[in-house]
Amino acid sequence: MAVNNVRSWFSRGEDVGALLPVLQAYMGHSSIADTDYYLRLTAESYPQVTTQIQRAFGDVVPRLAAGPCHGD
DSSP states (O other), X not given: OHHHHHHHXXXXXXXXXXXXXXXXXXXXXXXXXXXXXXXHHHHHHOHHXXXXXXXXXXXXXXXXXXXXXXXX
């Protein structure tokens, strides 16, 4: 739901900067940092969305260090 909303906002040209706090509140997160897990999913699936988020907010989603991942 979170990833699909972010993706559709960008595809419609909506102001994601204004809408991310709405998504954060809807999901019950106390800060945007709590929502970054879903933004990571967006980053992996839709790199063009990541570029637009970084342009608007900077590095909201920190880069992951190389190395083994959970489940590897």
